[in-house]
Amino acid sequence: MSQSRCRDIFHYLISINRTILQELPKLSPLPARKLGSYTCKTVHMTTTELLPFHAVGTSPDAAAQADSNIETQFANVLHSLQVNKQRDPFDIIQDFKQICADRALSTRDKLSLDESNTALAEEFDNWDLEFKLWELVDRLFRFRALFSNKAKTELLREYDFSSMGIKQENFLRKNPAIRELSIIILWLQSHTPSLVGDETESYQTKWKNTAMAVANSDFDVLASRATDADLIDKLDIDAPLRSNRSIHPADESNDSKVFAQIYKLLLQDRVQDAIDIANNTGNYALALILVGATQEYFDPVLDKQDSDFDSIVAEQTKPSGIKHKLLWKKTVYKLSQQANLNKYEKLIYNYLCGGDISGNLSVASDDWEQTLLLYLSQLYSYNIDNFIVSQLSSEQEILPVNIPKPQLNTIAEILNTISHSGNLLTQQSENPLRVIMGSVMLDNVPSLLHNLTSSSTGEPEALKKPYISRVLTHLAIFQLLVVGTDNINNEDITTIITSYTSKLAEYKLPELIPIYLSFVPNEKDSREAYALFLSSLTDSSDRSKQIEISRRIANSISEVDEAMELAANTQEDKMMNVLRRTVERVMKDTESHYKPQAVIEVQDDINSVDDIDSKLYHSVEWFYENKMYEDAIVATIAIIRRFLLCGKLAPLKAFSKGKNFKLLLVEYDTQLQTKSLIFQNEPEIVTEEDKEELLAYASLIEGLILIDEWKKFVSTQINSQGKWLSTGVDSSIDKTSKTLLNLIFKWFKNTSSEKDSDLAIYSEFRSIYVPYLIIELLKIFQNAREKDWKYMRSAFSLINDVANEEQNDFLSCFLKCGRLDEFLVKAGEVSIVAVEKGISGIFY
Secondary structure: OOHHHHHHHHHHHHHOOHHHHHOHHHOOOOOOEEEOOEEEOOOOOOHHHHOOOOOOOOOOOOOOOOOOOHHHHHHHHHHHHHHOOOOOHHHHHHHHHHHHHHHHHHHHHHHHHOOOOHHHHHHHHHHHHHHHHHHHHHHHHHHHHHHHHOOOOOOOOOOOOOOHHHHHHHHHHHOHHHHHHHHHHHHHHHOOHHHOOOOOOOOOOOOHHHHHHHHHHHHHHHOOOOOOOOEOOOOOOOHHHHHOOEOOHHHHHHHHHHHHHHHHHHHOOOHHHHHHHHHHOOOHHHHHHHHOOOOOOEOOOOOHHHHHHOHHHHHOOOOEOOOOHHHHHHHHHHHHOOOOOOHHHHHHHHHHHOOOOHHHHHHOOOOHHHHHHHHHHHHHHHHHHHHHHHHOOOOOOOOOOOOOOOOOOOHHHHHHHHHOOOOHHHHHHOOHHHHHHHHHHOOOHHHHHHHHHOOOOOOOHHHHOHHHHHHHHHHHHHHHHHHOOOOOOHHHHHHHHHHHHHHHHHOOOHHHHHHHHOOOOEHHHHHHHHHHHHOOOOOHHHHHHHHHHHHHOOOOOOEOOOOOOOOOOOHHHHHHHHHHHHHHHHHHHOHHHOOOOOOOOOEOOHHHOOHHHHHHHHHOHHHHHOOOHHHHHHHHHHHHHHHHHOOEHHHHHHHHOOOOHHHHHHHHHHHHHHHHHHOOOOOOOOOHHHHHHHHHHHHHHHHHHHHHHHHHHHHHOEOOOOOEOOOOHHHHHHHHHHHHHHHHHHOOOOOOOOOHHHHHHHHHHHHHHHHHHHHHHHHHHHHHOOOOOHHHHHHHHHHHHHHOOOOOOHHHHHHHHOOHHHHHHHHHHHHHHHHHHHHHHHOO
């Protein structure tokens, strides 16, 4: 078939609908086409074009200042979803896109000032790719959600006489995989910056130089001047092919520019713009051909029963579109096979018919998006063509031309082929963001997450990149919100989220962590991960912030762990369980640090408090600060036992600073009474023995504080002559000695507990701390002699009590703890000091 014959067929096809031909110069871009309840709108907007605008419905959080922390911006989007349950999960994708657009704009501005900065260039590319990723997620997930929620048999009313547009729409509704091809194609066309051309370039009149040469040829003969025999002698569009001659080189160059620009516009689905350029440059035949690519054929008379399907059909009074679309496409393919076509004109025809796209692929050899677009367009075109053929009757004419089958048959094959191209495409395919795009296209995001989290060598490389970890975390959360837990492994989600929260901790952004952990699908896993983080916090203000944030978050997607002691049916219960687990973790992690030695050395110097001690006693602060009095009592007893069994008085004093254990018991009793009014038979976890033990510790701490105060008093209230500067010495000594003597004689003696384990611990406490208190009290009496010699008598009385085994256990305590020699030395010192006043000093 000659090229002129092909063009005649185009004229025939176009003449079927004179309206389009008459309106050719002023056709406007097609509006959105409503596909059932799914709106498929072609949006010709690149990332750069979107930058100055905020998405409709974008939350204020997403529109944060450009200098805000990027992690905070994304976290705020999720938080807005948590506090506003009415928000559509798809709204967060709009916010994600806006953040990426803002960041891309900021990076582009910096890059414009330092174009050689490769780091900025890479950052811009990443933001651009991430923007496109979220756009792809929005389009595909929205379609899949709508398709899964609708009956698959919900089709448009179709009859034998229905237009092909109606039949094709029903075909796509029955075959969502093919519909997804068109969605991905539209996404690629809308978000591929490399396809943007210079549309403002002015073009010369069609074949201006060739026309001048033809007009002057007769004069050249008369003037006996040489003429160019290779130039055409007629100016119709088919002249070069018919005569096997060429046009003027300048015109050939101009044609290449025009066709290249039109080709770029077609790749962006800007068909009307391409038609306008073709008309404006004198390429009217090409403009007619391009009309066939505008829309499917609809007849408002035949299809009025489905006029609500497309607003265009409802408003039209005459048929529109190309009725014989397959004939048009085969004609385009035949035209693409003509020899000596302009390179870019051939690319146009190849793309329109979905035929041999090898030349197109060669031009796009360094562009992943354009290559993918070409493959997908060819595959989509082939599927539609096969459907149209299946709908034709035997009487309907079809050109005896067979368009080649697509080179690849599935999206997976296409992506795999591109990734193994062995050139720049392979490198682009390995970009983690494009890998994620591929998983979204193939609808195997769960598999991607599982593969990433199944690494046996620690954290996968992809998750080590902060921005990839962030993207995967938000994609996993969105998948969870939209699809649910049926098709995704909860452990994978947990691993992805906790990996990201560990990075937030490194970035000093602890306030964001509860936002993400609230999306962990299993409440037990969420509690465990959060407890691990909380156990690292020792600062009171940091703990308060965490509690405040956590209580604002309504964890609507967490499951209830029925194994918990308290039913986690409220957010408050869940928070309490997290805090319990936090303290439990610290207790377990620090357990090995508190193994009593054979000989216990009492450490009362504040410098003896180490980081583990601090971590342990700070963990219990969670209970105190959140009025969990019952847990506070139990945990307080547990850690005080640890400290005392290891001789750690310094951390005990640090822990008890600012605490009133007596008041704690009062508040517990009040809270228990309040609960009993609401819940009948509320179990009382704290026993009377526990209360007695805690009060015993309070007495010990009071004595330890008095010892420290006395030491400080002695260091500041005695002048160089050994005289007391304060007048309240007697009352201070009396109070201290009375308290310590009470501890020495009564502390953990005759307790109400009958448990052998408790009695053994109490006995151990006395063997360690009664000797300590006796020696400290002897020191006090010895120093106090300067004020009144009567304290020496008290010292001798205490020494005699130690020797009286029948009346007390003091001597046995010294023997058990191994400090008897130390006591004897101290007793000797007291005796030597008493000699200062001679015999009267000893027997005063």
